[in-house]
Amino acid sequence: MKSKNKKEKNNLFKNLKYVFTSIHKDEKGFLFLNILSVFITSIYGFIPAYALKIIIDNLNTKTIDSELIKKIIIEIAIILSIGLFLNLIRLWIDNIAWVRIIRLRGKLIIKLNEKILGLDYQTLEKPETQDLIEKAKNALGSNWEGYEGMYNYMKNLLINLTSSLIACSIIFTAHFSGE
Numbered sequence: 325m326k327s328k329n330k331k332e333k334n335n336l337f338k339n340l341k342y343v344f345t346s347i348h349k350d351e352k353g354f355l356f357l358n359i360l361s362v363f364i365t366s367i368y369g370f371i372p373a374y375a376l377k378i379i380i381d382n383l384n385t386k387t388i389d390s391e392l393i394k395k396i397i398i399e400i401a402i403i404l405s406i407g408l409f410l411n412l413i414r415l416w417i418d419n420i421a422w423v424r425i426i427r428l429r430g431k432l433i434i435k436l437n438e439k440i441l442g443l444d445y446q447t448l449e450k451p452e453t454q455d456l457i458e459k460a461k462n463a464l465g466s467n468w469e470g471y472e473g474m475y476n477y478m479k480n481l482l483i484n485l486t487s488s489l490i491a492c493s494i495i496f497t498a499h500f501s502g503e
Contacts, residue, residue, distance in 0.1 A: 339474060340474065340478070343471060343474050343475055343478075344475075346428070346432075347425075347428060347475065350428055350431060351424045351427070351428055354421065354424050354425075357417050357420060357421055358417075358421055358479060359482075360417060361414055361417040361418055361421065361479075362479060362482045362483050362486055363486060364410050364413060364414045364417070365414055365483050365487075366483055366486035366487040366490055367410065367490065368407060368410050368411055368414065369487055370487075370490060370491075370494070371403060371404070371406070371407035371410075372407075374403060375400050375403045375404060378396065378399045378400060378403065379396055379400065382395065382396045382399075383396075425472055425475060429464055429471060429472055432464055432471060433464050436457075436460050436461070436464065440457060
């Protein structure tokens with residue numbers, strides 16, 4: 325049982341290496357854009373909480389007057405504008421990434437079809453060959469399976485990890501700064 329789990333882990337790491345190596349080779353700059361997207365997406369989730377903090381901090385003063393309200397509105401507008409700007413950048417990057425990953429999947433489908441066309445009839449008719457072809461087609465057939473699925477799940481994992489690290493650092497900083 326242990327050897328099967330170890331073999332599955334090795335296959336997972338081989339597959340991850342293949343996915344990211346081929347992305348890097350065929351689509352220069354793609355991984356950098358995605359790292360930037362991960363970072364922006366992670367930060368973007370904290371903007372509403374920060375806007376709420378500004379409101380609460382300002383309302384904790386003893387006097388609430390029109391100047392304070394104006395200050396709160398300006399600060400919230402600035403924070404929300406930054407959030408809008410970050411979201412537009414993220415959407416732009418994600419659109420570029422989507423086109424590139426689809427293009428990459430298309431290249432891999434062409435490679436697969438060329439390999440299939442290069443097989444002799446006896447090899448092509450074997451059930452194990454048909455099974456391999458079917459597995460390869462499944463790996464390239466959808467956004468959340470196989471090749472592209474591995475990329476999408478890894479990106480989501482990185483977003484969640486980065487967001488968790490940011491949240492932990494905010495809590496840690498607030499705890500030790502006495503806020």
